[in-house]
Amino acid sequence: MQTYEQVLEAVEIALTKGEYHFCIKFISQIIDSYPLSTKEGVNLRTILITALCGINKKEEAKRFCNELLKSYDYKTRENAKYLMEIIDSPEIQKPDNWNINFESNSSLNNKSLNSLKSKNYKEKKKYINTSNKPTGETKPFQKEFTFIIFLILCLLIPLLSGCVKIENTLDLRELDSINNYLKVESKYINKFPWQMNFENKIKSFFPNADFSIEEYNFSLYNKSLNLENTEEILNRIQQTAGDLAGGSTDLEFNNTEKNFIFFKKHYYKININLQTLSDIEDLEINFKIINPNKANLISVKNPQIEIAKNIIIWNLIPGQINSIEFSFWSWNKLLIGITIISLLIIMAYGLRFYRFKIGTDLPQLPSD
Numbered sequence: 001m002q003t004y005e006q007v008l009e010a011v012e013i014a015l016t017k018g019e020y021h022f023c024i025k026f027i028s029q030i031i032d033s034y035p036l037s038t039k040e041g042v043n044l045r046t047i048l049i050t051a052l053c054g055i056n057k058k059e060e061a062k063r064f065c066n067e068l069l070k071s072y073d074y075k076t077r078e079n080a081k082y083l084m085e086i087i088d089s090p091e092i093q094k095p096d097n098w099n100i101n102f103e104s105n106s107s108l109n110n111k112s113l114n115s116l117k118s119k120n121y122k123e124k125k126k127y128i129n130t131s132n133k134p135t136g137e138t139k140p141f142q143k144e145f146t147f148i149i150f151l152i153l154c155l156l157i158p159l160l161s162g163c164v165k166i167e168n169t170l171d172l173r174e175l176d177s178i179n180n181y182l183k184v185e186s187k188y189i190n191k192f193p194w195q196m197n198f199e200n201k202i203k204s205f206f207p208n209a210d211f212s213i214e215e216y217n218f219s220l221y222n223k224s225l226n227l228e229n230t231e232e233i234l235n236r237i238q239q240t241a242g243d244l245a246g247g248s249t250d251l252e253f254n255n256t257e258k259n260f261i262f263f264k265k266h267y268y269k270i271n272i273n274l275q276t277l278s279d280i281e282d283l284e285i286n287f288k289i290i291n292p293n294k295a296n297l298i299s300v301k302n303p304q305i306e307i308a309k310n311i312i313i314w315n316l317i318p319g320q321i322n323s324i325e326f327s328f329w330s331w332n333k334l335l336i337g338i339t340i341i342s343l344l345i346i347m348a349y350g351l352r353f354y355r356f357k358i359g360t361d362l363p364q365l366p367s368d
Helices: 004-017 020-033 039-054 058-069 074-088 113-117 143-160 193-205 227-244 333-358
Strands: 164-171 178-186 210-213 217-225 250-260 263-273 283-290 305-308 311-316 321-331
Touching: 004 020, 004 039, 020 039, 039 058, 039 074, 058 074, 164 227, 178 193, 178 227, 193 217, 193 227, 217 227, 227 250, 311 321
Parallel strands: 164 283
Antiparallel strands: 164 178, 178 217, 210 217, 250 263, 263 321, 283 311, 305 311
């Protein structure tokens, strides 16, 4: 079996020579050996898309582009978007006057190359007309120019970011009293109609929760929840968002724990299906999880997940299934409390027994 370097060299040479059919056939035979999660698999699929476009098989090229769009790597998804835009671009017919037709003259065939070289042509010398007159010193930019550039950059910053930012913070520091905080923020324009409908439905579902409604923001704060109530609230929020998006979303929230006498190890697995939100543009969704202690990521390394001590910042991607699996340690407070109380009782009885055994220094009454 050929190595990846040999395969890459062979397909690049074929692609350079324009042998697209050979390139497609060669890569199709070995593409299953290089999964999409590897760098090699991404490179080979990109070359295959280029070869398919070369023979005008755009539908097959789109199929491989959709596979690259589901990659966990951010750069791979961005490159796949650019490729998809190129594939979907319309074909422009070139006018006839753009082409140059050369007509062969039979009289030139009788002339030898030496006869053509014998003609002397006077070539005009090309030069740049310069002068020795000084142009003056180079002047710096004026204050007005600097101010205009600064203003343009300030206006471009919000335009380059998402229109709507959704951030949900799940506080697990007290497992018996969980807090959940949801914030929907419009970054630089007024609220969209779907945001208004979302706010009204959320208020009707949680009438006893704390709300904060402003011109650009909406906040929902649920306090002192147990694990079942937390899962119910998260499901209600994602179902409401899915209904407004015109599809169904799904959330799986699994929790297991293992006891190690005075410690507990908690395992959490969360799956959020956001495939129906692919049509909503400029949407930024962040899921923040605050743990009692340092969190450890169990799932595959994901560039969309950041861990800073006990805080997990999870950037959700609309249009695909997002998954995370993590664990953390916590104290077994009940067993520690029982142990401390038992030790205090044993110490009290021990002191009492020892004191009774040694007696006191007080004089005793005479016995009859």
